[in-house]
Amino acid sequence: MGRTRSEPETDAARYAYDGLDRVLHEKARLGILTSLLSNPDGLAFNDLKSLCALTDGNLSRHLRVLEEEGLLMVEKGFDGRKPKTHCRMTALGRQRFLAYLEVLERVVRDALTARRERSAVKARKGNPDGSWAPAT
């Protein structure tokens, strides 16, 4: 135990990732926002449901959260006599999602850098596998 084998990197809050906005950092909502970013004219409720593989109830719940935050607009209308719900990202939604994505990119970059450095250290130590497992 201790710091005998290598000096740990311990800069305060180095991995705090404060920018991982909790409203956006949710699996289903990430799917919804990416779908809407990909479809600037918006998407019908049913298309969004299919793209994100969500149930009616789940999609409605997440849309409500995102709409309350001003990240998207939900417009209710008619297609002939059939009710139709259309969703579209707002400028604020786009801005917050892109800021969130920058932090997400940093997480991926940090972790992949860590993996590369670790592989290099292990290769120098003659353990090219690099894995660690408890003795059983």
Place this chain on the structure above:
Amino acid sequence: MGRTRSEPETDAARYAYDGLDRVLHEKARLGILTSLLSNPDGLAFNDLKSLCALTDGNLSRHLRVLEEEGLLMVEKGFDGRKPKTHCRMTALGRQRFLAYLEVLERVVRDALTARRERSAVKARKGNPDGSWAPAT
């Protein structure tokens, strides 16, 4: 409303991101796992607390979840007469975290591709700003 302006991309489950493992897809746990991936010899509880900017209680709670899943090992020992807790990622933890990171990379890639395509379309339409906002 409808699909008059552009054909939406609606492949079933295209943005479902099933691989976003809920155990790992949590802001604090992402920080903990990235810290441990960066420090293959493990980290003392206090170093981890500082790196991730977490309270004792929060860090303990997240460590317990990750330990129960077999993703890390928590070893309790002594540094002289002072109790010391040391955390280290397991081989399974490394494997699951790297698999999760692949999906995270896909989210970032999908979203940034969407942004680029959107900018290109808007430029062709003569709206280089590319933003959309509701009329107020």
